[in-house]
Amino acid sequence: MCGIVGYIGEEQAAPILLDGLAKLEYRGYDSAGMAIYDGEKINIQKSMGRLKVLSELTHDGSTMPGCIGIGHTRWATHGEPSDANAHPHFNESKTIAVVHNGIIENYVKLKKKLTDKGYQFLSETDTEVVAHLLDYYYKKNEEKPDRIIETITKVMHRVEGSYALGIIFQDQPDRVYALRKDSPLIVGKGAHGNLIASDVPAVLKYTRDVYFIDNEEIACLTKEEISFFNSDGESIEKTSKRIDWDINAAEKGGYEHFLLKEMYEQPKTVRDTLNPRIKDGQIVIEELGMTDEEICAINRIHIVACGSAYHTGVTAKYIMEGLARIPVEVDLASEFRYRNPILQKNDLVIIISQSGETADSLAALREAKEQGITTLGIVNVVGSSIAREADRVMYTWAGPEISVATTKAYSAQLIAHYLLAIHFAKVKGMITDEKVADMITELKALPAQIEMLLANKEKIQKMANRYVGAKDVFFIGRGIDYAIGLEGSLKLKEISYIHSEAYAAGELKHGTISLIEEGTLVISLVTQKDLYLKTISNIVEVRSRGAVVFAVTNEDNTEIEKNADYVIYVPQTNKYFTNSLAIVPLQLFAYYVSIGRGCDVDKPRNLAKSVTVE
Numbered sequence: 001m002c003g004i005v006g007y008i009g010e011e012q013a014a015p016i017l018l019d020g021l022a023k024l025e026y027r028g029y030d031s032a033g034m035a036i037y038d039g040e041k042i043n044i045q046k047s048m049g050r051l052k053v054l055s056e057l058t059h060d061g062s063t064m065p066g067c068i069g070i071g072h073t074r075w076a077t078h079g080e081p082s083d084a085n086a087h088p089h090f091n092e093s094k095t096i097a098v099v100h101n102g103i104i105e106n107y108v109k110l111k112k113k114l115t116d117k118g119y120q121f122l123s124e125t126d127t128e129v130v131a132h133l134l135d136y137y138y139k140k141n142e143e144k145p146d147r148i149i150e151t152i153t154k155v156m157h158r159v160e161g162s163y164a165l166g167i168i169f170q171d172q173p174d175r176v177y178a179l180r181k182d183s184p185l186i187v188g189k190g191a192h193g194n195l196i197a198s199d200v201p202a203v204l205k206y207t208r209d210v211y212f213i214d215n216e217e218i219a220c221l222t223k224e225e226i227s228f229f230n231s232d233g234e235s236i237e238k239t240s241k242r243i244d245w246d247i248n249a250a251e252k253g254g255y256e257h258f259l260l261k262e263m264y265e266q267p268k269t270v271r272d273t274l275n276p277r278i279k280d281g282q283i284v285i286e287e288l289g290m291t292d293e294e295i296c297a298i299n300r301i302h303i304v305a306c307g308s309a310y311h312t313g314v315t316a317k318y319i320m321e322g323l324a325r326i327p328v329e330v331d332l333a334s335e336f337r338y339r340n341p342i343l344q345k346n347d348l349v350i351i352i353s354q355s356g357e358t359a360d361s362l363a364a365l366r367e368a369k370e371q372g373i374t375t376l377g378i379v380n381v382v383g384s385s386i387a388r389e390a391d392r393v394m395y396t397w398a399g400p401e402i403s404v405a406t407t408k409a410y411s412a413q414l415i416a417h418y419l420l421a422i423h424f425a426k427v428k429g430m431i432t433d434e435k436v437a438d439m440i441t442e443l444k445a446l447p448a449q450i451e452m453l454l455a456n457k458e459k460i461q462k463m464a465n466r467y468v469g470a471k472d473v474f475f476i477g478r479g480i481d482y483a484i485g486l487e488g489s490l491k492l493k494e495i496s497y498i499h500s501e502a503y504a505a506g507e508l509k510h511g512t513i514s515l516i517e518e519g520t521l522v523i524s525l526v527t528q529k530d531l532y533l534k535t536i537s538n539i540v541e542v543r544s545r546g547a548v549v550f551a552v553t554n555e556d557n558t559e560i561e562k563n564a565d566y567v568i569y570v571p572q573t574n575k576y577f578t579n580s581l582a583i584v585p586l587q588l589f590a591y592y593v594s595i596g597r598g599c600d601v602d603k604p605r606n607l608a609k610s611v612t613v614e
C-alpha cells in the first residue's frame with residue numbers, strides 16, 4: 001500500500017530517494033517524505049500530495065544534503081493524508097527516523113503504553129508508534145554491545161501486524177536498517193552504494209543484484225557492506241538474485257500512460273508466458289512439480305484471489321471443469337480466509353496474484369497450508385511472498401506491471417489457467433493428443449489476434465467518447481462471457497469512476513433489469529457459441545426497455561447485427577480462450593472513457609497497485 005526506499009553510499013541520497021519513490025508511486029501517492037542525515041543531524045521533509053510536491057519542496061532534493069537517507073510514498077491507512085501523517089516519522093529527540101509500509105495492528109495498545117510513559121505523538125499514524133518504541137528500547141539497551149540490533153529485535157517482538165521498515169539512527173549514521181514481516185522489501189547492492197525498497201523497479205537504475213528479505217529478517221546496510229540478522233539478532237547469510245528485467249520495462253516507453261503501454265505489451269506477455277511451457281508439441285509445466293498420479297488424485301481445486309486475479313479464476317472454473325472435469329471452487333480471498341473453508345486431503349489450492357503480496361491472498365495461502373493442502377501460486381512478481389510461500393509457483397512472465405489497473409498480468413494469468421487445464425485434462429486422459437495440438441495452435445495464434453484488436457482502437461475510442469458522461473453501465477454475459485464482463489466492469493469502474501455492474505445475463509431479469517432505462521449502456525459479451533441465442537434473448541430484453549447495446553462477439557456471429565447498436569468482432573478462437581481476446585476492446589473502452597473524463601489512468605483515486613493490508 002505504500003512504498004519505502006533507502007540509500008547509503010557515496011552519492012547524495014535525496015535524488016536517489018526521489019527517483020526510487022517515483023518508481024514506487026503506483027503503490028500509494030497521497031503524501032511523501034524523506035529523512036536524510038546531513039553529517040550532524042537527521043532532517044525530514046514531508047508533505048501531503050503527490051511526489052512532485054515533495055520534489056518541489058526540496059528543489060529536487062538539493063535542499064537536503066547527505067549520503068544516507070530513507071523515503072516514503074504513502075497510501076493512507078491510519079490517519080488521513082496530511083503533512084503530519086506523512087512518513088518519515090521521528091522519535092521525540094529526532095535521533096531516529098522511520099518509514100513503514102504495512103499496518104501495526106496493536107498500535108493502539110502500544111500507543112497507550114508509550115503515552116503513559118510520557119511519549120508525545122504528533123500524528124494519527126500507527127507508524128509513529130514504531131519510532132517511539134525504537135526510542136524506548138534504544139534507551140533501555142544503552143549498555144548492550146549490539147545496541148541497535150537488540151533494539152530492533154525487541155521492537156519486532158512487540159509489534160503485531162505487517163511491516164516493511166526503513167530506519168536510520170543519528171547515533172550510527174553510517175548505517176541504514178531494514179526489516180519486514182508480510183510487507184515486501186528488497187535490498188539492492190550497488191556499485192556506489194546500497195539500497196532498500198518495497199519493489200525492484202526502485203533500484204534497477206543502480207543495481208541488478210537484489211536480496212529478497214524474508215519475514216522477520218533484518219538487513220543492515222553500510223556504504224560497502226550488507227549484513228543480515230534473524231529476529232533473535234543472530235547473523236544469517238543470504239544470497240542475492242540477479243534481476244534481468246529490461247529497465248525500460250519499468251518506464252513508459254513513449255506511451256502516454258503505463259496502462260496503454262501494458263495493454264500493448266499483452267501479445268508479448270502471452271508469448272512469454274506460453275512459449276516456455278510448450279515443448280515438442282506438448283504442454284510441459286516443469287515448475288508444477290506434480291506427478292501424473294498426483295494430478296489424477298486431485299478431487300477439487302480451490303482458486304482463491306482478489307480483483308482481476310479473481311476474475312481469471314472465474315474463467316478458469318469453466319475451463320478446468322469443461323476440459324479436465326475436476327470440480328473447481330472460486331473464492332474471493334477476503335472471504336475464503338474467514339469462512340473456515342472445507343478443504344480435503346487431495347484438494348489443490350491455487351492462489352492467483354500479480355504482486356504476490358496481496359494480504360488477503362497471502363492469508364488464504366497460509367490458511368490452506370495450515371490445513372496441509374497443496375498450494376500453487378500463479379504469480380507475476382518473482383520472489384514475492386506468495387511465490388516464496390506457496391508449495392509450487394507458476395510465474396506469469398509479464399514483467400513489472402506499473403499501472404494500478406492490471407492488463408498484461410491478467411492476460412498472462414489466463415494463459416497460465418489454459419495451460420494448467422489442458423495439461424490436467426491430458427494427464428487424466430480427457431482429451432487426445434490431437435485436441436492438445438489443436439489448442440496449442442489456437443493458443444499460439446492469440447498474440448497476433450490481440451495485436452489486431454489493439455490496432456483497431458479508433459472504433460472503441462469513438463464509442464468511448466460517447467459514454468464519458470455515463471452514470472451506470474452494465475456488462476452481461478453467460479458462462480465465460482460473464483467472467484469477461486466481471487473484468488470489463490472492474491476496468492471501467494477503477495479507472496473512470498463510472499458505476500458499473502457485471503451480471504450473468506440470465507440473472508438480469510431477477511431484479512436488476514429494473515435499472516435499465518432509456519439510453520442505459522449495456523455491454524454484452526457474446527463469444528460462447530452454444531449460448532448465443534440465450535444471450536441474444538437477454539439483449540432483446542434490455543433493448544426493449546431502452547438500453548443501448550454494445551456487443552462483443554465472434555466474427556462469424558453476424559446474427560447479432562440486428563440486435564445490437566454497436567458490435568465489436570473478435571477473431572475466431574477456442575471457446576475457452578475468448579477471454580484473452582474479448583477483454584481487449586473492454587480494456588480500451590475503459591481507458592478512453594477514463595481519458596475522456598480526465599481521470600488519472602495509472603493512479604486512480606483511492607487505489608494502490610498492491611493491497612498489502614486487509
Ligand code: AGP
Pocket residue numbers: 306307308309352353354355356357358361404405406407494608609610611
Ligand atoms: C485490478 O486492475 C486491480 N488492480 C485489483 O483488482 C487487483 O487485481 C487485485 O488487487 C489483486 O491484486 P494481485 O493480483 O496483485 O493480488
